[in-house]
Amino acid sequence: MDFLKRWFGGSSGGSAQEANKRLKFILIHDRTDISPQLLENLRKEMIAVLTKYMEIDESKIEMDLDQDQDQEKRTVALIANIPVLRIKRGGGDLARDGHEDRDSVPAGPAAPERTHTQNGPSGRGRRHR
Amino acid sequence: MGGRVIVVTSGKGGVGKTTSTANLAVALAKSGKKVVAIDADIGLRNLDVVMGLENRVVYNFIDVIEKRARLNQALVRDKRVENNLFLLPAAQTRTKDAVTPEQMAELCEQLRPDFDFVLLDCPAGIEGGFRNAAAGADEALVVTTPEIPAVRDADRIIGMLESMGKSPIRLIINRFRPIMVEDGDMLAKEDILDVLSIKLIGIVPEDDSVIRSANRGEPLTFTQTSPAAQAYSNIAGRIQGLDVPWLQLDAGRSNGIFTSLKKWFGF
Numbered sequence: 569m570d571f572l573k574r575w576f577g578g579s580s581g582g583s584a585q586e587a588n589k590r591l592k593f594i595l596i597h598d599r600t601d602i603s604p605q606l607l608e609n610l611r612k613e614m615i616a617v618l619t620k621y622m623e624i625d626e627s628k629i630e631m632d633l634d635q636d637q638d639q640e641k642r643t644v645a646l647i648a649n650i651p652v653l654r655i656k657r658g659g660g661d662l663a664r665d666g667h668e669d670r671d672s673v674p675a676g677p678a679a680p681e682r683t684h685t686q687n688g689p690s691g692r693g694r695r696h697r
Numbered sequence: 698m699g700g701r702v703i704v705v706t707s708g709k710g711g712v713g714k715t716t717s718t719a720n721l722a723v724a725l726a727k728s729g730k731k732v733v734a735i736d737a738d739i740g741l742r743n744l745d746v747v748m749g750l751e752n753r754v755v756y757n758f759i760d761v762i763e764k765r766a767r768l769n770q771a772l773v774r775d776k777r778v779e780n781n782l783f784l785l786p787a788a789q790t791r792t793k794d795a796v797t798p799e800q801m802a803e804l805c806e807q808l809r810p811d812f813d814f815v816l817l818d819c820p821a822g823i824e825g826g827f828r829n830a831a832a833g834a835d836e837a838l839v840v841t842t843p844e845i846p847a848v849r850d851a852d853r854i855i856g857m858l859e860s861m862g863k864s865p866i867r868l869i870i871n872r873f874r875p876i877m878v879e880d881g882d883m884l885a886k887e888d889i890l891d892v893l894s895i896k897l898i899g900i901v902p903e904d905d906s907v908i909r910s911a912n913r914g915e916p917l918t919f920t921q922t923s924p925a926a927q928a929y930s931n932i933a934g935r936i937q938g939l940d941v942p943w944l945q946l947d948a949g950r951s952n953g954i955f956t957s958l959k960k961w962f963g964f
């Protein structure tokens with residue numbers, strides 16, 4: 569039946585969906601006055617902090633502002649979904665410019681055990697061999 | 698007794714505040730309520746024209762505030778409705794800073810005892826004109842169309858109304874086109890309500906008769922036959938607390954060869 573619609577110049581359809589997405593995005597940013605640039609800076613800085621403590625999959629980070637589901641308040645939450653690959657041993661030890669070296673012995677307090685990797689908070693981490 | 702003071706606002710210009718104010722004022726008056734419609738758009742007045750009362754304007758509410766005229770000299774009585782409908786015009790040769798919010802609130806308090814409804818036709822924008830119009834109001838009707846810029850501005854204006862403590866704040870979706878919505882080419886009511894999160898009081902379909910009625914200076918709700926007229930009458934009912942069933946706004950009424958063929962083929 570759709571081919572008839574196309575013959576007779578029916579509508580393209582679907583632009584409402586795009587309008588909806590754009591509208592939601594625009595309103596979230598309007599309401600909180602946070603520019604996309606600021607969000608990008610925030611993202612970079614968050615990655616820098618996180619990589620001190622854990623190895624994360626930067627390519628799969630999802631981060632955005634979302635509307636609070638409670639219709640009474642017009643609040644916004646920052647939602648971030650960050651796949652964790654490994655938790656680093658001796659997290660927080662900055663002596664070695666943040667780069668991961670699993671065989672090193674940290675100079676600080678006793679290192680966590682060399683056990684299998686735990687999954688990160690997002691539940692998406694991979695076990696390392 | 699004391700009337701309800703309602704501001705009709707939108708943020709965005711051209712979405713139908715004046716049309717809505719005029720039609721709702723007439724509909725409320727026809728159902729027996731005493732109504733005054735105030736044109737709060739100083740300098741760009743249009744409520745007089747849309748209501749067809751432009752020839753009867755002598756004084757405006759700035760004359761009243763500045764004590765050059767009494768309130769009952771400025772009020773224009775609409776002779777088409779018993780004794781119930783009045784217009785309080787704006788000045789055309791002044792600007793929005795000619796009055797303060799306090800003066801507007803005072804004006805509304807002067808009118809409140811004598812009317813069931815005081816409707817304020819608000820100018821577009823979020824600055825002084827809006828603040829003046831909203832100052833004296835208890836409630837608000839926010840008008841939007843199903844388009845991103847209008848909804849965006851409506852969101853801003855709702856935020857401001859909420860912070861001013863106006864309640865209730867109800868939404869009118871204007872210039873609704875059921876066929877486009879069905880085709881996925883126009884924001885649906887659910888999309889709009891989802892983001893604005895206020896209660897819907899009515900949907901007014903796109904209707905050529907709105908233009909004709911403005912041409913003639915005869916608000917639709919005098920005659921009540923076209924879809925938009927029906928919608929406005931329904932909104933007037935809901936404003937009064939009645940539980941009016943929603944209009945069936947579907948795409949069934951389209952014309953054109955495709956629809957006829959569709960029907961002929963049986964789908």
